[in-house]
Each structure stands twice: as structure tokens, then as C-alpha cells.
Amino acid sequence: MKYIVIRQHISNYPEPIILTKGEKVRLGHEYNGTEDWPNWVYCYKLDSSKAGWVPKQIIKKIGKIYGIVKENYTAKELNVEKGEQVECKKKLNGWIWCRKDGNCEEGWVPESNLKEIG
Numbered sequence: 001m002k003y004i005v006i007r008q009h010i011s012n013y014p015e016p017i018i019l020t021k022g023e024k025v026r027l028g029h030e031y032n033g034t035e036d037w038p039n040w041v042y043c044y045k046l047d048s049s050k051a052g053w054v055p056k057q058i059i060k061k062i063g064k065i066y067g068i069v070k071e072n073y074t075a076k077e078l079n080v081e082k083g084e085q086v087e088c089k090k091k092l093n094g095w096i097w098c099r100k101d102g103n104c105e106e107g108w109v110p111e112s113n114l115k116e117i118g
Contacts, residue, residue: 001088003098003114011077011107017045017052018076019069025054027067035110037094043067055092078107086114 019025028042031053039056052075059067078098080086086098086109095108 002117003086003088003096004117005080005082005084005086005109005113006115007113008082009077009080009109009113011079013052013075013077015050016075016077017043017050017054018074019043019045019054019072021069021071023069024062025059025067025069027059027061027065030056035094035112037110039093041067057092076107078105078109080109080113085117088114 024046025043026046028044028051031037031040040053041056041059042051043054044051054073054075058070058073060070061067078100080100085101087101088096088098090097091111094111096111096114097106098109099106
């Protein structure tokens with residue numbers, strides 16, 4: 001599916017968390033902001049100081065403070081400018097995993113910053 005960027009997005013996280021299937025993480029707080037972004041949990045890697053937002057759906061909870069990641073995941077956000085075109089790969093919790101037209105750059109963009117064009 002193709003989209004056009006209707007609002008610029010610049011990542012606030014230049015060093016995103018990257019997780020591999022089967023990795024254990026420490027669970028933090030769930031996202032509770034004004035945007036329509038349900039089901040995100042702030043997670044901490046156990047083997048480094050990295051942390052970031054992870055979709056709740058890909059975490060199998062173990063007790064109250066730990067979880068196992070069910071699939072490979074990166075919180076990499078894609079910087080986009082108004083008017084650029086992107087291709088949608090996956091929608092999840094108010095965000096879309098996109099690839100920029102004309103290059104291989106990929107990452108998450110808020111769905112509200114995009115308009116479907118076909």
C-alpha cells in the first residue's frame with residue numbers, strides 16, 4: 001500500500017531499541033498519551049542500557065516485570081518530509097512500518113502523518 005506524507009516526522013530516538021525473537025526484557029510503563037497509540041510498552045534490554053517502545057502484542061509476559069519477545073523488532077522511526085511517498089509494510093497500534101520510495105530506508109511513522117494513495 002502506498003502513502004503520501006501529509007505531516008513531517010522526525011524521530012526523537014536516534015538509537016532505537018533492537019530486539020530478537022526469544023530475548024527477555026524488563027517491562028516498564030504502558031504508553032498513556034494524547035495520541036491514539038494503544039498497546040505500547042516501554043521495555044528495557046537486560047544486556048545493555050537500551051530501552052524503547054515495544055508493541056504489547058509481541059511480548060509474552062513472564063510474571064509482573066519481565067517478558068519474552070515473540071518476534072524480531074526494532075523501534076527505528078523513519079524521518080519523513082511532507083510530500084514524500086512511502087510504501088506500507090505493516091500497521092500496528094497507530095504506527096506504520098514504511099519504506100521510502102527510491103531507497104531502502106525503512107522505519108516506523110505515525111499513521112496520522114500519512115494519507116493512503118493506493
